[in-house]
Amino acid sequence: MQKGFLSKKPYEPPSWTSHLSPIPSHTFTLGHFPTPIHKWNLPNLPEGTEVWIKRDDLSGMELSGNKARKLEFLMADVVSSGADCVITLGGMQSNHCRATAVAARCLNLDCHLIFRSPEDLEDKDPGLVGNLMLERLVGAHIYFVSVGDLEFFLNSMAIANSLKNKLEKEGRKPYIIPPGGSNSLGNWAYIEAIREIEQQVQNSEEAKFDDIVVACGSGGTCAGISLGSRLSSLKAKVHAFAVVGTTEYFYYSTQKLIDGLQSGLDSHEIVDITDVQGLGYAISTEEELQFIKEIAQATGIILDPVYSGKAAYGMFKDMASNPEKWRGRKVLFIHTGGLLGLYDRTEQIAPLVGECHKLEIDKSIPWQDLTGKLF
Numbered sequence: 001m002q003k004g005f006l007s008k009k010p011y012e013p014p015s016w017t018s019h020l021s022p023i024p025s026h027t028f029t030l031g032h033f034p035t036p037i038h039k040w041n042l043p044n045l046p047e048g049t050e051v052w053i054k055r056d057d058l059s060g061m062e063l064s065g066n067k068a069r070k071l072e073f074l075m076a077d078v079v080s081s082g083a084d085c086v087i088t089l090g091g092m093q094s095n096h097c098r099a100t101a102v103a104a105r106c107l108n109l110d111c112h113l114i115f116r117s118p119e120d121l122e123d124k125d126p127g128l129v130g131n132l133m134l135e136r137l138v139g140a141h142i143y144f145v146s147v148g149d150l151e152f153f154l155n156s157m158a159i160a161n162s163l164k165n166k167l168e169k170e171g172r173k174p175y176i177i178p179p180g181g182s183n184s185l186g187n188w189a190y191i192e193a194i195r196e197i198e199q200q201v202q203n204s205e206e207a208k209f210d211d212i213v214v215a216c217g218s219g220g221t222c223a224g225i226s227l228g229s230r231l232s233s234l235k236a237k238v239h240a241f242a243v244v245g246t247t248e249y250f251y252y253s254t255q256k257l258i259d260g261l262q263s264g265l266d267s268h269e270i271v272d273i274t275d276v277q278g279l280g281y282a283i284s285t286e287e288e289l290q291f292i293k294e295i296a297q298a299t300g301i302i303l304d305p306v307y308s309g310k311a312a313y314g315m316f317k318d319m320a321s322n323p324e325k326w327r328g329r330k331v332l333f334i335h336t337g338g339l340l341g342l343y344d345r346t347e348q349i350a351p352l353v354g355e356c357h358k359l360e361i362d363k364s365i366p367w368q369d370l371t372g373k374l375f
Helices: 066-082 094-108 131-137 149-154 156-169 184-202 221-230 247-259 286-299 308-321 338-353
Strands: 009-011 026-028 037-039 048-055 084-091 110-116 140-146 174-176 211-216 238-243 270-277 331-335
Touching: 026 066, 026 308, 037 238, 066 094, 066 174, 066 331, 084 094, 084 156, 084 286, 094 110, 094 131, 110 156, 131 140, 131 338, 149 156, 149 247, 156 174, 156 308, 174 338, 184 221, 184 247, 211 221, 221 238, 221 247, 238 247, 238 308, 308 331
Parallel strands: 048 331, 084 110, 084 174, 110 140, 211 238, 211 331, 238 270
Antiparallel strands: 009 026, 037 048
C-alpha cells in the first residue's frame, strides 16, 4: 500500500522558499512521486548534447501528468474550504479538466467542467473521445461556451463565477480552480517538483542539468519550475515552449504568478519563452504528428499532441537551427503527460503509421483442439 495515499498531510516547504508567501499548509496525496528521470536517447542532437527526461507522465491518477502535482495542493484547499463541488475550465481535450474530475470523484466531490466549444460542435454532443470519456465516466457535469481561445482564458474567472452563482442559488458550495490549476497555490506543485529533481540529482552520480525544457499552456508549471530553479541549487536555465497565446502574454502571466508569491523576481530573467503553437492551441500539423510518431518509434516515449509534443518539436527545431546554443549541454525535458489527447487525432495519425497484416498459419503446424476441455 502507498502510505498516506488520498490523505491530507502538512506541507513542509523547501528551505530556499522561506521568503515566499503565502506558503501552503497542507497537501492531499494524489500522485506517485518521485517520478523517474532517465536518459532520452534522441537522434540527431548537437555534438556533446545530452537530453534526459523527467517522467511526470507517470505521476498516476489516470494519466494525469503534471496536473496531479498541482491538484495535490489545490484539492487540499478545496477540502479545507468546506466546498462540496469544484468548477474548472479548459479546452475540449483539457488534461487539467479530466484530472480535476477524477481527483474530485476520489474525494467524493462533484465536478463541473466548462469547455470552450468549437463552432462546429456548438449544438452537438461532444462524444467520448479521449479525455471526454473519462470525465463522463466519473460523472462530471459538462458545459460549453462558444468564444475564442484567448477570450476564453482571459475571461475564465468571469465565466466560472456565472456558474458558481447559479450553483450557490441551488444551495451548493462550489470552489473555482483556474484553467490548468495555474495560480499562486498551484505554483507550489512545480516548486516542489524542483526540490524533487534537486534530490534526484544529489542522489545520482550524474552532473546537474544545464537546461530544463517544458511546455507552457496556462503558465503555472512554467512559473513554478522557473522560480524553483532560480531559488534552488539547480540554477538550470529554463526554456518554456508556449502552445497557446503569445510569448508576451506568458511573460506577463508568469510575472503575475511569481508576484503572487512575493518572489521579487523578473520573469524575463528566469525563463526563456518561445512560441510553438503553430496552427493554434490543440491543432496539430502533419509535421508535428510525424515528429511524435518518429520519437515514439525511435525511443519508446509517447508525447502528446497538445503540450509535450509541441514543446519537444520546438526544442528539436531550435537545436537544429541554433546548435551552438545547445552544444555540450545537459538538458532535462519535463514530460507533462497528456497521452489521452492522442485519441482525438486518430484520423490524422492513421496515414502516418504502418498497416496491419493478416498472418496465414501453415496448416502443417501441429494444432491442439481443446474444445470441451477448458470449461
